[in-house]
Amino acid sequence: MREGGCEEDERPVALERFEVALGAAFKNTGLLEDALRHSSFAHENRQRGDTSFANNERLEFLGDAVLGLAVAQALYRAHPDWREGELSRALHSLVEGRSLTRLAQRLELGPLIRLGRTEEQSGGLEKPSILADAMEAVIGAIFLDRGLEAVVHFVELAFGKALEADAPIVERDPKTEFQERVMSAVGEFPTYRVVADSQVEGDDQRFTAEVQVRGEALARGIGRTKRAAERLAAQEALTDWSAESAAGESGGHVEV
Numbered sequence: 129m130r131e132g133g134c135e136e137d138e139r140p141v142a143l144e145r146f147e148v149a150l151g152a153a154f155k156n157t158g159l160l161e162d163a164l165r166h167s168s169f170a171h172e173n174r175q176r177g178d179t180s181f182a183n184n185e186r187l188e189f190l191g192d193a194v195l196g197l198a199v200a201q202a203l204y205r206a207h208p209d210w211r212e213g214e215l216s217r218a219l220h221s222l223v224e225g226r227s228l229t230r231l232a233q234r235l236e237l238g239p240l241i242r243l244g245r246t247e248e249q250s251g252g253l254e255k256p257s258i259l260a261d262a263m264e265a266v267i268g269a270i271f272l273d274r275g276l277e278a279v280v281h282f283v284e285l286a287f288g289k290a291l292e293a294d295a296p297i298v299e300r301d302p303k304t305e306f307q308e309r310v311m312s313a314v315g316e317f318p319t320y321r322v323v324a325d326s327q328v329e330g331d332d333q334r335f336t337a338e339v340q341v342r343g344e345a346l347a348r349g350i351g352r353t354k355r356a357a358e359r360l361a362a363q364e365a366l367t368d369w370s371a372e373s374a375a376g377e378s379g380g381h382v383e384v
Contacts, residue, residue: 146236150270152274160266160269166262172245184265187266195264196219199219203218222291225359229260237262241253243258270282305366306318309369319341320358322335323338339364346368349364
């Protein structure tokens with residue numbers, strides 16, 4: 129039987145390896161398990177009558193706030209000569225979605241996430257938004273288990289040279305970047321629309337936004353605000369676009 133992307137009997141060892149990679153051994157491993165439980169997994173279990181599973185959205189909320197504070201503290205320590213604007217730009221580039229997705233991929237977080245069957249079959253373990261959200265939830269779990277200094281220690285290990293860079297590395301907004309790529313390729317702007325607005329059994333309200341090019345739906349994103357959902361949709365579309373572009377360079381082609 130599989131739990132997330134790994135076999136159930138392999139999960140304890142995989143979690144131990146993950147803790148080593150985090151540089152944080154959990155005193156309460158239940159918190160780590162909570163952080164790795166996607167809402168689709170919890171929802172499917174509730175439908176089967178098992179209400180014992182909570183999803184990771186509360187930890188994600190906490191992790192988002194704690195990560196910002198920990199990165200801000202690490203940057204403040206590392207750059208006593210930087211002005212507020214430089215600190216803010218560096219903070220944004222380190223805590224935004226694509227940065228967290230890359231971190232989750234580097235730590236091989238994906239296979240440990242527990243998803244509902246439908247979400248997993250749709251490739252959920254590789255979706256940037258799911259990886260970034262789970263990474264935030266793990267950070268929230270580290271905070272509850274070991275405190276803020278443990279999160280700061282993790283941040284210093286995880287972001288390393290990026291924290292010490294002489295100038296902040298600014299990540300571009302995914303909507304702006306995707307718009308420029310689409311305009312360059314087909315001469316038209318992408319469009320966005322909200323296709324769902326849901327609140328399931330007490331969970332936070334979530335919006336689902338879809339990005340389209342020439343009327344064709346390319347990707348969807350789910351966020352707590354319409355703007356966040358659109359950004360995540362653009363991020364998903366950029367990931368697919370980059371993969372197709374790479375395939376085109378190796379002999380395939382990119383179509384919109």
